[in-house]
Amino acid sequence: MEIRRTLRYYWLRFRRLQDTPQQIAWGMALGVFIGVTPTIPFHTIMALTLAPLLRVSPVAAFLGIQIGNPLLVPAIYLASFKVGEYLLYRDATLTLPETFTVKNMLWLLWQGGLALQVGGAIIAAPPAIISYFLTLWVIQRYRRRKARKAAGVLRLSQNPPAAPGSEA
DSSP states (O other): OHHHHHHHHHHHHHHTOOSOHHHHHHHHHHHHHHHHSSOGGGHHHHHHHHHHHHTSOHHHHHHHGGGSOTTTHHHHHHHHHHHHHHHHOSSSOOOOOSSOOHHHHHHHHHHHHHHHHHHHHHHHHHHHHHHHHHHHHHHHHHHHHHHHHHHHHHHHHHSOOOOTTOOO
8 A cells, every 4th residue: 555655646746747758758767777777875866966967857867766676676786797797707707805805805896896887887778768768758648638638628618608598
């Protein structure tokens, strides 16, 4: 029940956005891209900083980062790491060093982090592109329906029905 309520809340916030459909779609794509990348502590900061700089919807960007939820994060991180490891270290997989020195551990952290970030950027691109076109379609369709509905109400209010018993 709580999930349904949360989804409804986000849908209502999404419907009330006043930006152009393109700004909303780009905002959503930015948020999804950031939400899939392995930068969890910085998702909100990145989305709310980059959205105004790129002149896209910050609310849509914030909604988009919600894709990086706790249920999906382990799978996203594992896939990101594997893709990055394959691209960067094809010949040698990353393993723990034989001696645990600060230098060796920092080097391993650097290599693993780099693989994670490169893989994350590659993994994040397809969902971001899909979310752009899907969001653009949803917003345009919703606004067309809303405009048609408003036009119908306007037509009715301008031509009120004749009062009973009166003839024109």
